[in-house]
Amino acid sequence: MIVANFINGTSSPAADTSPLIDPATGVEFGRAAVSRAAEVDAAVSAAATAFVSWSRTTPSERQQALLKLADLLESNAATIADAEVRETGKIRSVLVEEEIPQCADQIRFFAGAARALSSASAGEYLPGHTSYQRREPVGVIAQITPWNYPLMMAVWKIAPALAAGNTVVLKPADTTPSSSVLLASLAAEVLPPGVVNVVLGDRDTGRLLVEHPVPAMVSLTGSTRAGAEVARSAAATVKRLHLELGGNAPVLVFDDADVVTAAEGIVGAAFYNAGQDCTAASRVLVHTSVFDSFVEALVKVASSQVPGFDFGPLNSQAQLDRVLGLVSRSSGLVHCGGRRHGSDGFFLEPTVVSGVSQDDELVQEEAFAPVITVQTFASDDEAVALANGVPQGLASSIWTRDAGRVAALSARLDFGIVWVNTHGLVASEMPHGGFGASGYGKDLSMHGLEDYTRVKHVMIAH
Template sequence: MNFDRDYAMLIGGRLEHGSARFNVLNPATENVIGSAPNATRNDLDRAIDAAREAFPGWAATPIAARKAALVAMGQALMAHADGLKRLLTAEQGKPHADAEMEVMGAGYWLMGAAHLDLPVTVNEDSAERYSETRHVPLGVVGAIPPWNFPLLLAMFKVGPALLAGNTMVLKPSPFTPLSTLKFGELVKDILPPGVLNIISGGDALGPWMSSHKGFDKISFTGSTATGRRVMESAAPTLKRVTLELGGNDAAIVMPDVDVENVVEELFWAAFRNNGQICVATKRMYVHEDIYEPLKDALVAYAKTVKVGDGSEQGTQIGPINNEAQYARVVDLIQDAKDKGYTFLLGGDAVDVPGYFVPITIIDNPPEDSRIVQEEQFGPVLPLIRFDDYDDVVARANATEYGLGGSVWGKDEDKALAIAQRIASGTVWVNETQHLSPTAAFGGMKQSGVGVEGGLEGLLEYTNAQTIVRKKQPA
């Protein structure tokens, strides 16, 4: 396949290959699988100008037509799921089955967002006046999704932003740009030119966007540290921001669970997508009455899971996506080894090509350890004993993060009561990671600003405008 031909930016309805390119690696092999355009400042300016030019017409387009465009884009993703999943696996690393679920989920998210409507609130309808509040689009949105779910998390932004009447410049991660660029090729004729522009580039492109005066809003998903920089650079122009940031999600496992029946779900709560999920279980608090049997069951199940190249049949967990994140996970494991913590599984480097880290489970490290306090974003899980519910809730909440969490137990009322005490934007009971385009998702504390999904997420792409009309006397 000719990668230079097949992967181009979308600017003003035209595919452009750019004046420079950068290589994209397969994290399972570290081999170059293709190249993407490396956008210049001029490319960014032109993309913003195209979005600005398209904005009045798109904002004036009836919402029913905007909904139809979202549905058509979702259908295009689903229709090309087979090719997109292979491309996504090649650049991200996840197994084909997971990649297909992401592609289909991205299509579902666009189609689900089309079920939302912008509300109009009547504030007063009296003999003297009529007052209503409606919601109008912001203008041009800059969207910056991450590399762990490049297509799905991009659609978290594309769907509501375009539905609300905004236009967009979308920038995929430099680690995973190809599937998003291919998406641009698939949908370029569905939308009017300039409504959706997709540009790729290196580390400089994101800061150019967050500081650019041409954007009315930046929607960013990524680490908390980067989110702070995005907010800082957006401040001089008072851009609106939505920031979906890091998490250190706690799972609390009550003593009445059926260990045999719950172990598989608990494992994948932590290790799905190789732990590279913002709402993955990052620390698991297990009641002491079942700590030993659950520990043994998790280790036994983990040993049955195949880790390898996502393109190989039977692979369930792929590599870490990129070298920088690989180094961070390895450093956390080394810190745990240096501190003398007990490893139930894993912990040793794998001398093979690719960014592979073995499934690693650590036995009851101290609460103040790095592996408990930091977000690992990789296949490393600390198991931690508890025997008091007030204490475990306090420990679960003793973090700068507040993205997600979960509580597991047969007594659903008791589990729900504990879940309601967790200081996180989403808390699941007896499941995890279930998200919906019709439900709000966002973080508390340092896990973010604003929400995505649902009516609340849609309204983040609008300004509230109140119209007051004084009635003429009879």
């Protein structure tokens, strides 16, 4: 099989292709297009042409189209799940029962949000003149998504951009292109040609898209390294940027927390999607008085997780090798895991490492794997210092029964998300995004929609 681009409402092959590898087996099963300048230019041109009419549609028209797209997504869930499982190794039931329904809900949220954009009231701010503000679509949006949630990240990008009246050229990760192409083909059933385009390819394809003079904005979900590269490439044409980058979430477990409940919740949030989640509960900080009992409970729960049943493989051999290197170079005590699971595919054993120092590579870098580190703290101040002592600032969680502590620490934690006695849950109505090396811009919520608009002041002389 060959996965082709989707440009101007139709499948569009490219001369070059690259292999697609099933990460659960390590075996090649197909190939995907690798787009170069001609394909990128065709997609951008199609989006620019479509923008002329799509940007003038009413919010009601955009809402109806997005609602139909959500219905199509649900009715084609099995086909999309099959494609995404083959390229990611995800647990199929999780895709069908959790991720695809969330995607449909997120599209429906932005369908409604399209009719709820607000702006300042018109008024006379200078004598004899009336002023008002317009929220307008930005234009053609270049969007780049990662391999950990191919469909969901495509939805997070496409839905708010379309709701605001923009058109899109999306480049998914080269290892996981199929679900994005399927989403675009479904969109073509309810949207004009050129509104949603997908170009497949490698890092060079992404660079061509970012540097193309037509797109007015670049939206990326990816690593901090990728974000820095995109920012440099976009600078020459002064494009707007929306960057949702890597995370390295601290999990603060206090002495009044229920140790068993916390361990169960943290393992679930750390190993979901094989830990390949920018909000994964990977960096646990535990009060010294409950450290031993918590680690015992954590290791017991973690050790019960079965690769291939409870979570899937890592994305590639390169990712597996990277994580194995991080664990092997750590100064901490490996309680469980730290090794490859089986001989087929790219599975890693569930891993817990304690006694790591703050400057340990495994603490400072995002592992993006089923790996949990455990450190201790003796005071609230020390907990906050350890939590904030990394470059990333996407997500965090606090496990305690003390409401006053929650109020105080949630203000001090330098992360865009703070969960309390839970971790990793997402609501369409709430913003998702971080600070520092985790980038800027918000996905989901009205903030996510507003990020895809520009504001114009209109003044009329009486």
